[in-house]
Amino acid sequence: MATNRYKVSTTPSGKSIFSLIEGSLRIPVLFENGLPVKYMPKVLFVTLLVIFYIGNSHYADSTIRKIDKLKVEVEDLRADYTTLKSDYMFASKQSEIARSVDRLRIQETLEPPKKIVIEEGEY
Numbered sequence: 001m002a003t004n005r006y007k008v009s010t011t012p013s014g015k016s017i018f019s020l021i022e023g024s025l026r027i028p029v030l031f032e033n034g035l036p037v038k039y040m041p042k043v044l045f046v047t048l049l050v051i052f053y054i055g056n057s058h059y060a061d062s063t064i065r066k067i068d069k070l071k072v073e074v075e076d077l078r079a080d081y082t083t084l085k086s087d088y089m090f091a092s093k094q095s096e097i098a099r100s101v102d103r104l105r106i107q108e109t110l111e112p113p114k115k116i117v118i119e120e121g122e123y
Helices: 017-025 037-091 094-104
Strands: none
Touching (some): 037 094
């Protein structure tokens, strides 16, 4: 009868990476008597920490993207505000008001306003 043969090594040195890891960590020794239940709480805790870390990094990335988007929006709004403010300042000049009121046939008065003075006992 023929014997089973399998390929032992695929690397030039004669050992694969997985066999080196298995040899250095001694994983088969840990599982000789079955699954070591005493390590399960620690493994679960580390797993939860890793999941929390990954979730936290995703949350931080999305927050940074939102902040960048809001910065662009703030810059656009600041530019709009500056433009509107300069338009308002130009439109509120005395000469521009006189020009816009001229269409309504309202003319600018040439004499200054009169000051009303009330004596102490008159009111």
